[in-house]
Amino acid sequence: MYSDADAAALYDLLNPWDPGQWPGDAFYAELITPADAVLDVGCGTGAMLHWAREHGHTGRLVGLDPDGVALARARRRADVEWVDGTAATMGWQSEFELAVMTGHAFQFLLADDDIRASLRAVRAALRAGGRFAFESRHPQARAWEAWNPSNGSEVTDAAGRALRVWHEVQGVADGVVTFTGTLADPDGTVLRVDRERLRFLEEAALDALLAEAGFEVEARYGDWTRGPVTPDSREIVTIARRPS
Numbered sequence: 001m002y003s004d005a006d007a008a009a010l011y012d013l014l015n016p017w018d019p020g021q022w023p024g025d026a027f028y029a030e031l032i033t034p035a036d037a038v039l040d041v042g043c044g045t046g047a048m049l050h051w052a053r054e055h056g057h058t059g060r061l062v063g064l065d066p067d068g069v070a071l072a073r074a075r076r077r078a079d080v081e082w083v084d085g086t087a088a089t090m091g092w093q094s095e096f097e098l099a100v101m102t103g104h105a106f107q108f109l110l111a112d113d114d115i116r117a118s119l120r121a122v123r124a125a126l127r128a129g130g131r132f133a134f135e136s137r138h139p140q141a142r143a144w145e146a147w148n149p150s151n152g153s154e155v156t157d158a159a160g161r162a163l164r165v166w167h168e169v170q171g172v173a174d175g176v177v178t179f180t181g182t183l184a185d186p187d188g189t190v191l192r193v194d195r196e197r198l199r200f201l202e203e204a205a206l207d208a209l210l211a212e213a214g215f216e217v218e219a220r221y222g223d224w225t226r227g228p229v230t231p232d233s234r235e236i237v238t239i240a241r242r243p244s
């Protein structure tokens, strides 16, 4: 009743990439702009790389994602390389100055072994001295507690259709939160339900996995203005480096 393609378009409407408005987007824009070869792992609909090209990036831009519908939207721009695949299975060797995972894409890596394989592949894709920037929601902030139907919102999609969207948590186990996202007509008629699972890694566990994969943590922040991680931080923002 609400297609995957329509849902991808709605994602872009609800999550516009705009460094002028969103501090998280500004954080990544600062890193991407001077980097001559950028790999966006879990690029989704490609909004960030679209923005980079539109704003004069002349270097190599590559977006990788296993979601064919999101990638089809990304491919509306042909001056960026789009690759269908997962982080763990990508095979680039020493090609990129910068790799990123934005929009909490890192949390889609659920099992330690998938995180290990993904980090190894990102490290291999980077040149010596290259950097990997990404964020993960800090478990201490328990963001999932706000994902309930009473926090739903009304939106109007690009076709002018009024919708109600809400989330509902099914379970929390071993650092993995399982939840649904529901789209409904204003009268409550459900149009689609998407089930998702996200990993919430503790900082120490994340750092152990980064070290094991051969990364050095160059910078760690608890928010998008480059403040430190504190007991109130909602994010764990990392810039990791492949040693020279």
Ligand SMILES: C[S@@+](CC[C@H](N)C(=O)[O-])C[C@H]1O[C@@H](n2cnc3c(N)ncnc32)[C@H](O)[C@@H]1O
Pocket: 015, 041, 042, 043, 044, 045, 046, 047, 064, 065, 066, 067, 070, 085, 086, 087, 088, 101, 102, 103, 104, 105, 108, 109
């Ligand atoms: C919330 S979206 C973020 C998209 C985009 N980076 C953004 O900032 O809007 C998470 C993306 O991660 C992708 N993803 C899930 N598992 C992945 C994996 N193993 N490797 C790479 N990408 C993955 C999903 O398909 C999805 O497009």
